Amino acid sequence: xxxLLSILTLVTLTGSCNSAKSTVTEQKExxxxxxxxxxxxxxxxxxxxxxxxxxxxxxxxSINHASGFSGCNTFFxxxxxxxxxxxxxxxxxxxxxxxxxxxxxxxxFIKALNETxxxxxxxxxxxxxxxxxELFRATKNEASRPGKNSIVGDNYKKFVVxxxxxxxxxxxxxxxxxxxxxxxxERSLKNLSTYACNAExxxxxxxxxxxxxxxxxxxxKAPTDTRLHDGAPHATLxxxxxxxxxxxxxxxxxxxxxxIVSIVNxxxxxxxxxxxx
Numbered sequence: 652x653x654x655l656l657s658i659l660t661l662v663t664l665t666g667s668c669n670s671a672k673s674t675v676t677e678q679k680e681x682x683x684x685x686x687x688x689x690x691x692x693x694x695x696x697x698x699x700x701x702x703x704x705x706x707x708x709x710x711x712x713s714i715n716h717a718s719g720f721s722g723c724n725t726f727f728x729x730x731x732x733x734x735x736x737x738x739x740x741x742x743x744x745x746x747x748x749x750x751x752x753x754x755x756x757x758x759x760f761i762k763a764l765n766e767t768x769x770x771x772x773x774x775x776x777x778x779x780x781x782x783x784x785e786l787f788r789a790t791k792n793e794a795s796r797p798g799k800n801s802i803v804g805d806n807y808k809k810f811v812v813x814x815x816x817x818x819x820x821x822x823x824x825x826x827x828x829x830x831x832x833x834x835x836x837e838r839s840l841k842n843l844s845t846y847a848c849n850a851e852x853x854x855x856x857x858x859x860x861x862x863x864x865x866x867x868x869x870x871x872k873a874p875t876d877t878r879l880h881d882g883a884p885h886a887t888l889x890x891x892x893x894x895x896x897x898x899x900x901x902x903x904x905x906x907x908x909x910x911i912v913s914i915v916n917x918x919x920x921x922x923x924x925x926x927x928x
Contacts, residue, residue, distance in 0.1 A: 687710035687712055687732070688713070689710060689792070691709070692792060693788070696760060696787045705839065709887065715732070717730050720817055721756075722749075728743055735771060737768070737779070742765060745879065747881055763787050767780070776788055776790045792839070809891055812889070813825065813890075814886070814887070816884040817884060817885050824836075825918060825922055827918060829848065830848055831848050832845070833845050849921070852920075852924070859914050859917060860914065865897050866897065868911075869899065869900070871908040871910055874902070874903075874906055874908060875903050884903075885904070887900075888911055
């Protein structure tokens, strides 16, 4: 009897271990397949709610580049991901001085980035931690989530063009689809002003965004780096086709890469016309 009980116990333990290993493996595989690309609002720093502070982080997986607003300045740098581990750095920021409270917030957030060792994904929230504790949380902005219901554009469930600019004290989000132009000056994108999109303008913009342009957005090079010294707003151009989002590296607003000059000018022209109607 004791022999049979021992065998049953061994079988049970082996099954449990295999199940646990399988679960861990599946979690790692899911994590490895997760795309961080998109813009997130920093909602929590350690145990403190900072969602009202307007901090953001934008990931571009295609070139492993992160940028955003850190409370006083804009920041930027590279990151590397392996399964559920992540390492930021080196992280650089623009060099403006702010109020003491903003400086402290920025210092603490940059410190958290530099100390981050791992992350987990829960729905649309990223939770970043070091070896001992949670460091900060980031929630994906609505406009960065590829939709699966609306049909925009030929053969795509969603076709959206997004142009964003940001400085230490300002932010502008422009989102253009087949029928609407949405604009927000809040980093959280909670309040969006909506305007009608002219059908002919949309057709022209869409034609400019050929596959060869969209597929290589992440490879474009900024012609100038004035933004790194607060001489110009940081800007990015993103295109969402279906469930795929492609994004440029940051560039100086007012001097985009030559490959997208006409596209950026068209976007700004459409916004100017729409907001005056």
